[in-house]
Amino acid sequence: MMKNLFTIFSVLIVISFSACKQSTEPAPPEQNPPGYQENIPWPSLAESPWPIKTGSAQGTLRSTSRGGYGLSKTVKILPGKNISALTVGPDSTLYYIAMEMGSRDSSGLVALSPKGNLKWIYPIKSSFINPVSPVVRNDGVIYISSIPLKKLWAIKPDGNLLWQIDDIQPAENLNVDKEGNLYFITFDGIFYSVSKDGKINWTISDPLIAPYFGLDFSPDGKKLIFISLSSDGGNLTSLKSFDIQTRSIEWESKEHIFSFAFSVDAGGNIYVYGGDQDAHKNKIFKYNSNGKLLWSRGFVKSGWGSITISKYGNCILALNDSLYSFNQEGKRNWAVELPRTLDGFVSSDIAGNIYLAVSEETENDEIIYLCYDKTGNMVWNFSGNEKQFYGQIFPNVPVNDRTYYIGYENQYLVIIK
Numbered sequence: 001m002m003k004n005l006f007t008i009f010s011v012l013i014v015i016s017f018s019a020c021k022q023s024t025e026p027a028p029p030e031q032n033p034p035g036y037q038e039n040i041p042w043p044s045l046a047e048s049p050w051p052i053k054t055g056s057a058q059g060t061l062r063s064t065s066r067g068g069y070g071l072s073k074t075v076k077i078l079p080g081k082n083i084s085a086l087t088v089g090p091d092s093t094l095y096y097i098a099m100e101m102g103s104r105d106s107s108g109l110v111a112l113s114p115k116g117n118l119k120w121i122y123p124i125k126s127s128f129i130n131p132v133s134p135v136v137r138n139d140g141v142i143y144i145s146s147i148p149l150k151k152l153w154a155i156k157p158d159g160n161l162l163w164q165i166d167d168i169q170p171a172e173n174l175n176v177d178k179e180g181n182l183y184f185i186t187f188d189g190i191f192y193s194v195s196k197d198g199k200i201n202w203t204i205s206d207p208l209i210a211p212y213f214g215l216d217f218s219p220d221g222k223k224l225i226f227i228s229l230s231s232d233g234g235n236l237t238s239l240k241s242f243d244i245q246t247r248s249i250e251w252e253s254k255e256h257i258f259s260f261a262f263s264v265d266a267g268g269n270i271y272v273y274g275g276d277q278d279a280h281k282n283k284i285f286k287y288n289s290n291g292k293l294l295w296s297r298g299f300v301k302s303g304w305g306s307i308t309i310s311k312y313g314n315c316i317l318a319l320n321d322s323l324y325s326f327n328q329e330g331k332r333n334w335a336v337e338l339p340r341t342l343d344g345f346v347s348s349d350i351a352g353n354i355y356l357a358v359s360e361e362t363e364n365d366e367i368i369y370l371c372y373d374k375t376g377n378m379v380w381n382f383s384g385n386e387k388q389f390y391g392q393i394f395p396n397v398p399v400n401d402r403t404y405y406i407g408y409e410n411q412y413l414v415i416i417k
Helices: 002-023
Strands: 073-077 094-099 107-112 118-124 142-146 151-155 161-166 170-176 182-186 191-194 200-204 213-217 223-229 237-243 248-252 257-264 270-276 281-287 293-298 305-309 315-319 322-326 332-337 354-359 367-372 378-384 397-399 402-406 412-416
Touching (some): 073 378, 142 170, 170 213, 213 257, 223 257, 237 257, 257 305, 270 305, 270 315, 281 315, 367 402, 367 412, 378 412
Antiparallel strands (some): 073 412, 107 118, 142 151, 151 161, 182 191, 191 200, 213 223, 223 237, 237 248, 257 270, 270 281, 315 322, 322 332, 354 367, 367 378, 397 402, 402 412
């Protein structure tokens, strides 16, 4: 009997030892899903989760850090009326443009701490109308513009002027290549390239080249992707790829589309939400880097929409009162009904969480701030009366464990931790 017990005990020891030995071996590396989005290095922009209006030079509306966890909501009353999107510097300083700061002709670039406290204001004695949202480059310098004054400024991170260009009217979209050159279209239809020192590299006045919507870089930084007038003539528009070295159109799509939302993923694929001008139907389109249409999906619903490319390679579309997720092949992963209508943009963070705001289409109505996880489950929601005039139409900014919401022509900054 004792011999049998000894044998059993010995076997148990061997089994336990083997199990322990196996547990010390390294686990196989976790495989990223198809289409997983690696961060694209962009040395000319600030080392920040959100240095430009759309989050990245590819317009992904995706942060390289985590947004808020839904622990608390803080509302800050800001100087002046917000009239630009919020961007973030390398030291986590928040930047936006405000007008009517004490008087109707007093505007300027406002710098805030991560908690929303005022750091400084670069004042401009003018009313900003359709300004370029601040763009922060790698040394912390901030680019802004003003239409009434026809100027483009470069402001140092301490709030002092570095340089300015006169007699120039940049429209809303402004992007920066890997070397630091600026690209934008003016309101009189001129396509500009400007060096980081404020020197004009070149201009193009051809309406078939001048960007009409979107101005996003390919991942290698050699091409600008946008929509402009189609070579087929008339008022038709099409998707185009512009080579910044040869200053020529590399390819043009055959579909006549217009756009509400636009983005380029890490593989160079292009997502457009808008409409088919020939069929008069709202769709989401996916093209490869050579301009070939890979798939499109139509919607019964129409109107304003916004897309973000999630870290896991899914295209997230917020449209009207619905939120959709599509995989790389165009198959719908999930769809959820929103409690109200989309008010502004949708964005995402490094964990795949999705952020947006919704409200009724009336002035001074309650606005609801929402966060969903990558599978479409609601994580948190907050509500408030911060909508005021036109409401929250700028991208939500999920950075450094906070999510910032800023609205058009109101004085509120909403911070959710």
